[in-house]
Amino acid sequence: MALISVLQAQGAVGAVEENLELLRSFAGRAAEAGTEILVTPELFATGYAPERVAGEDGSAIREQIARIAADSGIAIVASTVEHTIERSAGFAANATTERRFISASLFASDGNELTRYRKSNLFGAEEQRVFDLGDAAAEVVEVAGLRVALAICYDIEFPEIARRAAVAGAEALLIPTAVPSTGDVAGDQPGHSYNAEVISTHMVPVRALENGLYIAYANHSGPGFTGLSTIASPYGNTLAIAGRDDAELLSAEILSLEVSKAREVNTYLKDLRDPR
Template structure:
């Protein structure tokens, strides 16, 4: 399986952001990608840098809507799976949402970010309702794919739930800024998740300077044995990574860790 992680800067020109995203999709498809994934809010500025206003909330869009429909057509034309992330409106609520589109253009579903943070320059609780779609794992032409959106990756319960439902690849759309966390922590977190759960983790990050933050890029892919096998830099890039999904079944987690779980002991703790 060949993964492509698209890290591109975003501006207030939403049409240009989408056009560049589609062009990157074509470059990835030309390079043989089976699945193309995008960073958090890939086709718009990172709005939560400032507190929510009615004008900013009005920039959300439905699913399906213009962005998803454009990618549905492109996925069907190129025979490639896409994992997007955008600012979704559903009635009077808005969400941080990853639609998953199969290689024939079918919208398989959407994952909404479950846990919503709020701190300086990440004022997300004014923008996003807590996700209510659960943690689906999608049967795609490229494999069984789960999504853990940005803040959700910090919750081991999320990463384990995707493994228990049979995810082979977990895509993590992220908005991580330069200097936000100690060096190496992103990698360690995704390496441990990949090793403990026996799947591929693919973290795709925003990149470039914006209103209050400079996003770090440095997207990367980890295999089920916890190794980083591909790493992007800090500029616009389409990162390609070849992974063998047969490694999922051969992993320590799938052969040992998941089989030896004791959920009868955990239920009371998880309910706290």
């Protein structure tokens, strides 16, 4: 059993130090409540504004978040910008290519970075203009006695991402996110419109159900975002959900035994014809 908490708060663009100080404060509160893993929103330290923050080098931010994890004594999942410089092979051996990713890291309670995942489904034209696609599946690692994997925001809207993590042995999927509010859009008839709030209220619980795992989904609050951060159980139930506008800290107990039970009730993974 582990206590997982989800931070919902507004990461202000251009206010890295203030955002990190807010994270430190909430990490302290989470630790006092017995939290073992804290999940934070997508690009929280820089604020979510892809074109404005793509030039940031997240290495220094990751060092600071690692210190917060170590100081608070809890594991932290945090999303940052990751830059790489890759040297070309063959004829253009001296040429280099700069690549930029939206990444998520899991820092252990001693500050060690256990794993890093690069977002593999970029949302909208703005992200797609300034970031590169990650091309590697998330690792499954053990922390606080749980087998966990990472995903980022738009990834959860593709069923393959959660399924791949479940097949690889994940018991929980930890997801920093930044869901823009849409209001009701598209269709004109009752029941024929779309609102991005359904990702938290419908899609996240269904992904948890169909894969028999827990999902902790941490969103930004405030203007322009849907809020509604959530923790869902492997039975497809919502264990905790935030409001739309305020900073909140959600918590729920994560039980490996319930993952096993849920997969006995709904044998989707067992009955897969092709787990790929």
